[in-house]
Amino acid sequence: MKKKSKIKSVNGRSATQDRYTGEGQEVTKVTGLIRRGSTYSLRRRVPTDLVKALGKTEIWIALGTSDYRAAAKEARLASVRLDLQWEKHRETLKQGGKINPNDRLSEGELRRAVISDFWAREQAAAITVGDDERRENIEHEIGGLETRDPSAEAALFAQARSIIRERKLNISLPAERTVGGAREPFIPSPELQRLLELIRRADVEHLKRMIDRLEGAHGDQEHDPLFKGVNSVSVVPAQSDGITLGEAITRMQSDPTRAHLGDTADAKYVVTFRAMKELLGEDKPLATITRAECAGVQELIAGLPANVAKLEAYKTCATMREIVDLAATRTDRMLSPTTVKVYTHTLSAFFNWAVRKGLLTLNPAARLAGGKKRAKNARRPWKIDALNTIIAGLPAWSRESESIGRYWVPLIALFSGMRLGEIVGLTVNDVEKTYGEHCFVLWETDDQEYKTPGSERLIPVHPELVRLGLIDLVEETKKAGGGRLFPELPGKDQHQLSDLFQKRFSYWLTKLGIKQRGLSFHSLRHNFRDALRENGVPIDSTRALGGWSRSGIVEERYGAGVSVRTLARWVAEISYEGLDPPDHLQPVAMGV
Structure with a gap:
C-alpha cells in the first residue's frame, strides 16, 4: 500500500515524500530509484566539475532486484559509493592525474576483496584424509572452472554477487531472474570481468589445497602466487596488504607529513615514479615487488639520455622504453652515474616511506645504489692560489653585469660558511646586531627554506666582511627602502636564485681557467670548514x-647551545694562510 505523509524538513517547512508500507515496514522513496522492466536501477547525475573527466552527464547502476525494499537499500549504498568515488576522482585531478571512466575500481581493491574472501574460506576448511570420491569430485570442479563450464560460471556469478554486496563494491550485476521472467540484456563491465577471473583463481586455489589435505599434507602451501602467505593459520589480510603501486604513489604524493619538503624534493621522484609505473604497472601489488624488479627500474633510468626533454629526436617517444631503445642507436650523452644514483635513492626512499606507513615490512630497493664511498668528483676545498684568483677577479666580474651580489656572495660564503641558497636570499632584516654582535640571522620564512633543522642559526659577521663594507651596504639598502640585499640577482625564488647564480659562477670559473671536476661554489663551504678545524674551533661551535646536525651525544642535547659572543670570538680567529686581502669594492662604480 502507498500513502502520502507530511514530514518536517530541516528548515522547518513541511514537504511531501512517498512512503511505502508493507508487512509492518515503511520505506522512504529514494531519489533516482527507477524501475526498468522487471528490476530497479539507480540514476545519478554526474557533478558538473567531473562531467568532462568522466565523459558523461549521468550514471545508471543496475541494482539487480525487483523487490522495492531491497532496491531502496542497494540504491542508498550505491549512492554513498558514488559520492566516495567522485571525491577520489577530484583528488586525482587535483594531483594532476587522469581518470579512466571505465575503471572505477583498481586492481588492488578487487584483489583485496577476493583475497579476504579466500582467507575466510580457508579458515573454515575441514581436514579430510583419504577420501577418493571426494578427490574425484574436486578434480571435476577444477576442470569445470578451467574449461568455463556453464554451471561453474553460474557459481562464479553467485560468488561475485555476494562479494560485491558484502564489500560494497561499485560494480553492476545482471538482474536476478524471476520465475517465468525473461532475461534482460546485460554487458559485464571490465571490473566485473576481472573480479570473476580473480574469483576463479581463488576457487581453483582453494580446491587444490583441499586435495593437498586429502593427501595428508597441511594444505597451506600456495599453488598460485596471488595467495602466498594466506592460509588457515595466517592472520586476516590487512587492508594495506593488497595496495597497488599506483595507490601507494598517490598516497605518498598527498601525504601531509611530507608537505614541508616542498616542490624541489618531490621533483626528484618524477622520473622514478614514471619508470616504476611503466615497467611494473600501476596495478602491481606493492608487496609483490622484488629486488630484481627494482634493479630493472634502475637500469631503465640509467638508459636515458641527459636532458632528454630538450632533445628534439625524442619528442615522438611515448614511453621511457622507446626513449631508451632510441638512445641505444645514437651517441647522445647519457645520464651520469651520480644522477642515476640520485634516482635510485628516491626509489629506495619511496619503499622506506611505505615501510614507515606499515604498507611493507621490507625495502626491496635497500642499498641498491651501492655504498657511500667517496666519488672521484666529490666536492673539495679550493687551493689558496685558486682562491686568490677568484677574489682578485670578483670586482671585474661584478662590474661586468653591474651586480653587487656577484662580489659579495662568494666572499660571504668564504667567511661565514653559509650555503649558496642561504646567501642569495638574504634580506636587510637578515643582518642585524644581536647580543652586541652583527650577525647573519637565518630563520625559516615563507620565502626562505633551509636544508636541515640545524640550518636555522646565528652567524657572527666576520671582521673582514665588516672591513669591506657589508654592514654599510645593509644600512644603506635599508634606508633606501630595499628588501633583498642583492635584488639585482636573477630569480623569482630561492631555488631559482641559487640555480642561476651557480650556473653563472661555474661559467666564470671556466673563463678564469680554474674550473675543475669536484670544485664548485660549494667548495667555499669546505674551505670554511677546514679553516674552523685549522684554528682549533670546538666541534659544538663548528x-x-x-x-x-648534532651528533646525538647526550651532552650536546642539553643547554641552549653556544653563545653568540663565543661564536663571534671563534669567527674572528678564522683566517686563510696565503690569502690576498680582497679589494674594497667602490660603491660609486657599482651605481649604489
Whole structure:
C-alpha cells in the first residue's frame, strides 16, 4: 500500500515524500530509484566539475532486484559509493592525474576483496584424509572452472554477487531472474570481468589445497602466487596488504607529513615514479615487488639520455622504453652515474616511506645504489692560489653585469660558511646586531627554506666582511627602502636564485681557467670548514656556525647551545694562510 505523509524538513517547512508500507515496514522513496522492466536501477547525475573527466552527464547502476525494499537499500549504498568515488576522482585531478571512466575500481581493491574472501574460506576448511570420491569430485570442479563450464560460471556469478554486496563494491550485476521472467540484456563491465577471473583463481586455489589435505599434507602451501602467505593459520589480510603501486604513489604524493619538503624534493621522484609505473604497472601489488624488479627500474633510468626533454629526436617517444631503445642507436650523452644514483635513492626512499606507513615490512630497493664511498668528483676545498684568483677577479666580474651580489656572495660564503641558497636570499632584516654582535640571522620564512633543522642559526659577521663594507651596504639598502640585499640577482625564488647564480659562477670559473671536476661554489663551504678545524674551533661551535646536525651525544642535547659572543670570538680567529686581502669594492662604480 502507498500513502502520502507530511514530514518536517530541516528548515522547518513541511514537504511531501512517498512512503511505502508493507508487512509492518515503511520505506522512504529514494531519489533516482527507477524501475526498468522487471528490476530497479539507480540514476545519478554526474557533478558538473567531473562531467568532462568522466565523459558523461549521468550514471545508471543496475541494482539487480525487483523487490522495492531491497532496491531502496542497494540504491542508498550505491549512492554513498558514488559520492566516495567522485571525491577520489577530484583528488586525482587535483594531483594532476587522469581518470579512466571505465575503471572505477583498481586492481588492488578487487584483489583485496577476493583475497579476504579466500582467507575466510580457508579458515573454515575441514581436514579430510583419504577420501577418493571426494578427490574425484574436486578434480571435476577444477576442470569445470578451467574449461568455463556453464554451471561453474553460474557459481562464479553467485560468488561475485555476494562479494560485491558484502564489500560494497561499485560494480553492476545482471538482474536476478524471476520465475517465468525473461532475461534482460546485460554487458559485464571490465571490473566485473576481472573480479570473476580473480574469483576463479581463488576457487581453483582453494580446491587444490583441499586435495593437498586429502593427501595428508597441511594444505597451506600456495599453488598460485596471488595467495602466498594466506592460509588457515595466517592472520586476516590487512587492508594495506593488497595496495597497488599506483595507490601507494598517490598516497605518498598527498601525504601531509611530507608537505614541508616542498616542490624541489618531490621533483626528484618524477622520473622514478614514471619508470616504476611503466615497467611494473600501476596495478602491481606493492608487496609483490622484488629486488630484481627494482634493479630493472634502475637500469631503465640509467638508459636515458641527459636532458632528454630538450632533445628534439625524442619528442615522438611515448614511453621511457622507446626513449631508451632510441638512445641505444645514437651517441647522445647519457645520464651520469651520480644522477642515476640520485634516482635510485628516491626509489629506495619511496619503499622506506611505505615501510614507515606499515604498507611493507621490507625495502626491496635497500642499498641498491651501492655504498657511500667517496666519488672521484666529490666536492673539495679550493687551493689558496685558486682562491686568490677568484677574489682578485670578483670586482671585474661584478662590474661586468653591474651586480653587487656577484662580489659579495662568494666572499660571504668564504667567511661565514653559509650555503649558496642561504646567501642569495638574504634580506636587510637578515643582518642585524644581536647580543652586541652583527650577525647573519637565518630563520625559516615563507620565502626562505633551509636544508636541515640545524640550518636555522646565528652567524657572527666576520671582521673582514665588516672591513669591506657589508654592514654599510645593509644600512644603506635599508634606508633606501630595499628588501633583498642583492635584488639585482636573477630569480623569482630561492631555488631559482641559487640555480642561476651557480650556473653563472661555474661559467666564470671556466673563463678564469680554474674550473675543475669536484670544485664548485660549494667548495667555499669546505674551505670554511677546514679553516674552523685549522684554528682549533670546538666541534659544538663548528656545528653551530655551519648548521651541521648534532651528533646525538647526550651532552650536546642539553643547554641552549653556544653563545653568540663565543661564536663571534671563534669567527674572528678564522683566517686563510696565503690569502690576498680582497679589494674594497667602490660603491660609486657599482651605481649604489
